[in-house]
Amino acid sequence: MGIPLDDLVTTVVITNGGGDMLGRTMPRHRAPLIVVDNGSTDGAVDAAVRGRDDVRVVRLPGNIGAVARNVGVAAARTPYVAFADDDSWWAPGALDRAAAILRDHGDVALVAARILVGPGNRPDPTCARMLESPLPAWHDGDGAAGRSVIGFIACATVVRRDAFLRAGGFDDVVFFAGEEERLALDLLSAGWRLVYVPDVVAHHDPQPARDRRHRGRLIVRNSILTALMRRPWPVALGRARAALGSADGRAGLAAALPRVVSGLRQRRPVAPHVERAVAVVERFG
Template sequence: MKNGARVTVVVASRNRVRALTRSLPLHPRPVILVDNGSSDGTAGFVRRHFPDVHVVEAGRNLGAPARNIGVQIAETPYVAFADDDSWWAPGALERAADVLDAHPRLAVLGARVLVGQEERLDAVSELMRDSPLGVEPDLPGPSVLGFLACGAVVRTEAFLAAGGFDDVIFLFGEEERLAVDLAAQGWGLAYVDDVVAHHHPSPAKDSRGRQALAARNAVLTAVLRRPWRVVARRSFDALRGGAAGRKGLRTAVRRLPRALAERHALPVSVERARRTLERTGG
């Protein structure tokens, strides 16, 4: 472990150098920045102004799988993800490492993510906190089958064994497939309320595009792991989602061959837990 550190912060960024100027000083070291093909001079700027940050240039936009590169390079047992506009509260990663040390089956620790200056609890954190899956005896909080990447600390070994994030999904909603695959391998995922991350997102510039991406990835994630009735339901939801939903469904079709090539069913217990969460809005 580098300098005795137990957690490496991995940031994937593209053309957000101004946001990084604010967030990078707030990350405890070590930090790995994976630059996703930026055209704004991100890599050079960070090397000049933050020489203690390990910069990796992906050369092109890899989407969420850029984080996999950072995890592969990390020399610590745990990795905390951050976006270019998010950071971890002081002491949060030490606390996360203690929790992970004490719970060897825990693969993903979902943190309490506070949004904006008003520190509003993120909706996903709220769902995880109120998870209907209960608390398993060997886990530190409510069991979950999803997480926010910018508010998650992962066990390096488990993350890599599950294949990390995949380029079928690419970006936006990429956590669901990884979460269910980790659970299928017997790992635990849990929400821990006293580990805190901050997220100050910029206002969405292309809400229609994000809606289309969400619809596309909901369908593709179902194709990758869920029963065909779930694929049908999510496809129907996309069709009912207006122009953005229909666009998402069209773009999902283009990625369908790759999704089908990687499709396999989840264990019955994991699929049952996923259905429980869907019934309760999780």
């Protein structure tokens, strides 16, 4: 008899100052569950896990960004790991479905979920773009279940633990915001498949108080840095030139400059077949 599906996935939640939102989402997570406290000072983690003996808390002395997920994955003892932030959670049955896919398809490193946003469960537009991607449909035995993809949204993703660790997880050059791109490229270069499966569902309830303009600048910064680390030089330079076209873009480019040396140390252009697939998706828009 095989291992029950609900024993195959650990959920890793990273939080930094999650406040009341962490308290609201924590009851929606099932065990095994690891909370990585990314240098919080608001006491929200203690309040959120009170009375739950099935939660392991890993406390970090400071905020290390997306790399905190690496800590959670390393601490997990299951073959698959689901990510969540303090404002996201998994729909009932979603983790079992993702675990079955990863168990039955040894070439799949990552299952990206359909995301429903806010109290109204609005479809995240990124998911529509994944489903309409020019890459091949992905089949799960009885028919098309989704689509091959070249990217993902971390808080709505289930990964194969050993593939994630061998790819190095998330990196401290990018730190946070858009951190998924480099990891996706490395998994694809290693021969893994990434799939978007609409019947695996995650919920995301981002709070409006968060600084969207600052995040946009981080996305520009990290897009440039990721291209510097993994893409051909014309792509990296093209992203830098494109950033000059707006004030926020220039701010993102300026923020990238202090990290360029660290990025160059990690430069390892992707395999040609991966670059071709990425170029196809980028032309598609």
